[in-house]
Amino acid sequence: MTRRATWGVLAVAALVAPALASGQAKDWREIQKPPLAAFTPQQPKRIVLPNGLVIFLQEDHELPLVRGTARIRGGSREEPAAKVGLVGVYGQVWRTGGTKRLTGDQLDDDLEARGARVETGGGLDSTFASWDCLKESFDLVFATWVDLVRNPEFREDKIAVAKNQINTGIARRNDDASQIAGREARRLGYGKDSPYARVAEYASVAAVTRDDLVAWHTASVHPNNLILGVVGDFDSKAMEAALRKALVSWPRGPAAPRLAAAVGEAQPGVYFVPKDDVTQSQIRMVHAGIRRDSPDYFALEVMNEILGGGFSSRLVSSIRSKKGLAYSVGGGVGAAFDHPGLFQLSMGTKSGSTAAAIDALYEEVDNLVRAPATADELARAKDAILNSFVFNFDTKQEVMAERMLYEFYGYPLDFLERYRAGIEKVTTDDVARVARAHVHKDKLALLVVGKAPDFDRPLAGFGPVATLDIAIPEGAPAAQAASGSTPEGRALLAKVAEAMGGRAKLQSVRSVRQKASMRMKTPQGDMSIDAESLLVFPDKQRQQLRTPMGEMTNVVSPEASFVSMPMGTRDMPASQKENALKELRTNPIALAQRADDAAVSVRAAGSEKIGEVEARILELSVEGSDVRWFVDATNGRILRTTSHTMGPAGPAEQTLDYSDWRMVDGVAFAFKRTIKRNGEDAGAIELSEVTINPDVDPKLFEKPR
């Protein structure tokens, strides 16, 4: 190899030198192409830990960066049909929901301040967790990555953000004709309920719960189910040691369930989606394709190159250049690693040439069989593939990514070399044979998205037309929220409401005044505060605080939220107001009042020991606010609540312990409460007086002038 490389370099010099000397421009046919210098790409180091974790290490010292990616088996094709969208939510919230130690927002702050990234995501057959950082911050960023992989928290507030984004995608999925065509073509090719074609709906996204995300993580993220690749500016020995130290103790888990997701039958016929706000029709033709390990794969690759690969392919030359019918046209037989791809042709053409374009596409399909590749076409296609072969491994990152891919799908690690050899052997007969075997005009589903009144000829000329209904199913809000609840959760909430005074009594509570003495932990030490709070359900609160530093009043309501001090009044920052309104929604009385409300989702989520009591855990979620209650099931008393909140020092996990329950006018109140933030003491509250339904002067909630 080395000797050949030297020879190659010499050859370059020898052949180029005369051109320099003469300085004469030549015609392209006369220009010499010296053999490409032999090039042996640097292979990554492969390591297998005792727990089954496969690691690839690829040193690349060009830039002071270290990047790593773990690919984990299991993806959206494995999610339940009723929860399509689960892996989408999971892939996002895995990162945004933070770790047990740090919220996602804290991770954002920490990483961004270092110009680093840690990201997660979900795909069809796998999920991933990656990092990308400067070499100097590797230790810290890698530790964050490990924490996220081992201890994710999937906080509810970020589940809401993720669902919001996915729902936005659903709402917008019929805005763009190409997107409609791509989606519906997959459904026609694979069958609409196939895991390779189905799409998330409002209801299936709403059905995804935090438990689902935790369960997904628990089932899939194990060292023996994951391939980790690291590339960048490091010493492999040192990196290996660091990775071993951090990951070797990670216990092996059950193998990921590997499913053979069903691929449905293609549905031949003529399909139409009306779209009136376009000037261009989107056309697709589709039927089943092949797997990459098919013996016909190499010949089909050559056929694809002839049909739709690049500027000189048949589709581009005929439909774009010669006929001027399209800007975008392409196609070929798709080949996936572990399931059949799709044979697909696609193009966009003005409404007035829709039928002419379909004729032209059908003609190309016929031609594949009727006028198979000429020797010249074959040579062109093979040259294009083989002469550009070096671009498959022209970066170290790519070489590693390729190896990871073969490892993941269980392909031979030298598959790329086999590919080259396979392409070299393909003949015109091979291309003709695979075209006949894998392209079937009669099995094609023809799909058109466009404005029918402007078509040059009606689609009916191509066969009976089925109009596809692409209307987006309504979210069915009540049913949705209820589906997030469990009967067990509902029953326990009813029990809590009973213990707090009963549903009827609670409904009659319009407002509550509480006087209390508070102890608050501050950086300067404990502070004593006399407090009086006035709560008007559902969403108003006024607190008067007498502190050693003076009096302070804060008011929260959807209309006005402000803080008054002797120096004057100022509006509460929006984030603080949001947070306060959120806390009001999860006030125990407010939630117990809404025990039957479908918008309140309630789930029983196991149990945990608090003191001597095995407390049952209730997860409640209402309008984007989430709280967990730890309930003594024997008497329905709330022992503890936990929620994510905005503390004085930023986002925090807040724990309130309740005790000393007393009845006031038939309603139960915990007279003693202790507060912890992120597990540390943050203060305590002791009630001295509670009044139910006091007179409330509405002026109290107006901002003073």
Added chain:
Amino acid sequence: MHKPLAALAVLAIALAHPAPAQDLAAFEKKVSVKTLANGLTVLVCERPEAPVFSFFTHVDVGGDREVPGITGLAHMFEHMAFKGTDRIGTKDYAKEKAALEAVESAYAAYDVERRRSVGRDDGKVAELEKAWKDRIAEADAHVVQNEFGEIVEREGGVGLNAFTNSDETGYFFSFPANRLELWAYLESERYLKPVMREFYKERDVVHEERRMRTESQPIGRLIEQFLAAAFTAHPYGQPVVGWPSDLTTFSASDAAEFHAKYYVPSNMTVAVVGDVKAALVHPLVETYFGRLPKAPKPPPLRTVEPPQKAEREVVIHDAAQPFYVEGYHRPGFDHPDDAVYDVIQDLMSSGRTSRLYRSLVRDKKIAAAAAGFGGFPGVKYPGLFAFFGVPTPGHTPEEIQAAIRAEIERVKTEDVSDAELETVKTRTRANLIRRLDSNQGLAVQLGTYQARSGDWRELFRDVAEIQAVTKADVRRVANEAFVDQNRTVAMIQSTQMAKAPGSGGTR
């Protein structure tokens, strides 16, 4: 031009930070620039990672030089640069040349008659149209379809493509390292002897591109209207793809004329990056690109957008989902405040710590995405700093507007925190390094900076200048630019608005 002294001063500051291995000094050793006698600038960056190289040809003309009647012509010529030369793409150029001249005469006759507003003879129009199409068929008989692209692809070229924007036109692909001379031939020849073959078919292709990107996409339709409203005089208000009337009218002769005027070597920069030796590249480029005839650089554009006097608003009522964008005029890339706008963009838009993400996406949950970006639709001349938001189901453009305005107000009235500013600066430095990891990416960036600023080093100085931006700069610039009368608003009001799932309506 940038202020060289100030730039050097801030550069010194930037270098005081932990020095990345890939800094300006490292690139000084790898990059060489030469200007040929005909005025063409050539940049070579040696990066012997693998036996391949990429290039980028930058032509300093985009939609900016188009006037009514020829909008879309810069982009049209870009397409024609793939149609071959007098030696590539033809069976017999002498015959083809005569046939193409006949096409032009026939088209001119047809075009005059069909656009006659008084006394048009429809019979004659049909006759002339047929004559024109017959001439096209005759010319097409000499064509070897897409031979230019075929040579590139057959020789192992990948990523063969090009783009046109409001400022400039760029051409690029990558080749195995042993095709350097072939590349020099192909890339120079297409500008030296372009042939306007299949022009009218390609005009249809470009019109399909317009239908796909602009007419059949709700946001494409909106952005075209947004720019048309924001600019009253400057060509930034015109669509780069061209207005439909022009796309169905301009001729191959118009394109040839445009080429002759703007594709002159003094208006072009070529950057080559990869496993190449500068000592070999420069003479080859001299031999091949040196053939382009010398001509003066076209004089600068005269028109400057006058100050906006009143807020403008565009509302499209559409069945598509709602969308919101607003833009404020800002100076071009060569203004001293350019780096301040970069900081504002990063602060408002980069990642999950950005202000628009945290407010609109995370906290208010009214947007699926929201960001602000400078230099729209270009940076060569004063353009827009724009903010947009994609409403989540059940939320409206008005809510997006209010939330964006609140964040703009914050930047105007409160100092950005030290931590935030430091994050922006750190991120900018880290991202610069990430931008240096591919031949093609480097060729585009080094070539563009060399062409635009006259010095590729500006790529690094830009980042250095960002390090020098202060809190006061951010507030000052925000107060200057983000004012009502400097604003253009555009939105899609949905006639079929999606309901918020799970709540049955807005909260």
